[in-house]
Amino acid sequence: MLAVIFAIKFPDIKATLDSTKFLDLVKQRATTTTTLSVPEVLPTTSTTVTIAPTSSSKPALAPSPTTQSTTSGSTVPQSQSPVTSTAQPTSTTAAGREPTVKVRQSSLFFVKIEDDGVISRLEVKRNIPVSDSPLTDAINALISGPSEGEIRSGLVSLIPRGTKLLGITVRGSTAIIDLSDAFMYNHYGIEGYSAQLKQIVYTATSFPSVQDVQILVEGKQKEYLGGEGVYIGKPLSRNSF
Numbered sequence: 001m002l003a004v005i006f007a008i009k010f011p012d013i014k015a016t017l018d019s020t021k022f023l024d025l026v027k028q029r030a031t032t033t034t035t036l037s038v039p040e041v042l043p044t045t046s047t048t049v050t051i052a053p054t055s056s057s058k059p060a061l062a063p064s065p066t067t068q069s070t071t072s073g074s075t076v077p078q079s080q081s082p083v084t085s086t087a088q089p090t091s092t093t094a095a096g097r098e099p100t101v102k103v104r105q106s107s108l109f110f111v112k113i114e115d116d117g118v119i120s121r122l123e124v125k126r127n128i129p130v131s132d133s134p135l136t137d138a139i140n141a142l143i144s145g146p147s148e149g150e151i152r153s154g155l156v157s158l159i160p161r162g163t164k165l166l167g168i169t170v171r172g173s174t175a176i177i178d179l180s181d182a183f184m185y186n187h188y189g190i191e192g193y194s195a196q197l198k199q200i201v202y203t204a205t206s207f208p209s210v211q212d213v214q215i216l217v218e219g220k221q222k223e224y225l226g227g228e229g230v231y232i233g234k235p236l237s238r239n240s241f
Contacts, residue, residue: 103127106138107206109199110146110155119158119188119195121202124150135175135207136168142203158195160185166219173211174235175204181218186226193230194241201236212237 108124124146128137143163146155162182169176177200186192201213212235214221223233 102130104130104134106134106141107203108138108142109202109206110142110150110157111195111199112154113156119191121195121198122155123202124155133168135170135204135210136165138203138206139165139168139177139200142199157199158186158188158192159183159199160196166216170210173209174214175210175212176214176216177204178216178219183215184217184222184226190226190230193226197225197230197232197236198241201240202238205238212240 104127106126106128108126109121110124112120112122114120126141126147128134128141131137142157143159143165145157145159160182162180164180164182166178166180168178179200183196186196188195197215200215204210204213214235215225215232216222221233224230225232
């Protein structure tokens with residue numbers, strides 16, 4: 001029944017639709033709906049675009065300070081690469097070289113105690129750095145005692161431990177040697193006192209300009225060394241023993 005009515009009224013319905021442009025509106029709405037669905041595909045395209053800068057930026061990250069310092073060496077300015085500022089083996093080696101030290105051969109006198117108790121005096125040649133006070137250097141080396149090699153050879157020093165050199169003054173041919181109070185005490189008796197004096201006097205007079213030695217203790221002139229009574233009230237030469 002509805003089909004028959006629709007067939008009879010179709011021309012009127014079509015004319016109404018044409019006059020109202022209803023069909024055109026329906027077509028436009030359908031077109032709009034179709035075009036609005038297109039942007040949903042765009043995120044895929046934009047994602048692909050953002051990946052490209054990441055891959056293209058990798059070559060810019062490849063160079064590094066280490067690579068530049070290794071491949072270009074000294075051609076890279078030090079202000080551009082901190083690595084090259086420390087990689088200077090030539091300068092470091094030159095700066096690290098120890099300066100040549102000039103030495104002077106001095107005669108030091110130590111003693112050797114034989115099995116029968118006899119004390120003998122022995123001369124040792126020692127290389128001492130050159131300075132403006134060679135006599136002071138020699139006496140200080142003597143007070144410091146024999147070296148390990150000299151000890152293995154049986155040499156000892158009878159200068160009491162703790163003795164310090166307080167000063168040396170040379171007047172004419174006499175060396176005035178001031179020693180600390182420890183020089184006054186020796187456990188080997190009169191022979192020990194005589195031996196320690198010989199060590200000082202012989203070492204000092206090994207210098208051609210020194211003929212004798214005046215011993216001072218703590219800046220004062222003493223008459224005797226130790227309780228045994230070795231006279232030191234005047235300058236002593238090698239002939240004094």
